[in-house]
Amino acid sequence: MAEAYKTWQCRTCGYLYDERAGDPDEGLAPGTRWADIPADWICPLCGTAKAEFDMVEI
Structure with a gap:
């Protein structure tokens, strides 16, 4: 059984980065898992590092 998609929020x-929706404007196709995004990726709105995001329940 596939793991449920998660949502990650910039602190x-x-x-919000929703794995199900991805972020096509940032080159992240729908279904792109958080773990598959490069470690040097930054928030497209404010430039915060990926490490400063938290998984959130919505």
Whole structure:
């Protein structure tokens, strides 16, 4: 059984990354898992590092 998609939130600005939706404007196709995003990726809204995101339940 596939793991459920998760949502990750930027601690600085609140930007939400939803694995199910991805972020096509940032080159992240729908279904792109958080673990598959490069470690040097930054928030597209404020530039915060990926390490400063938290998984959230919505």
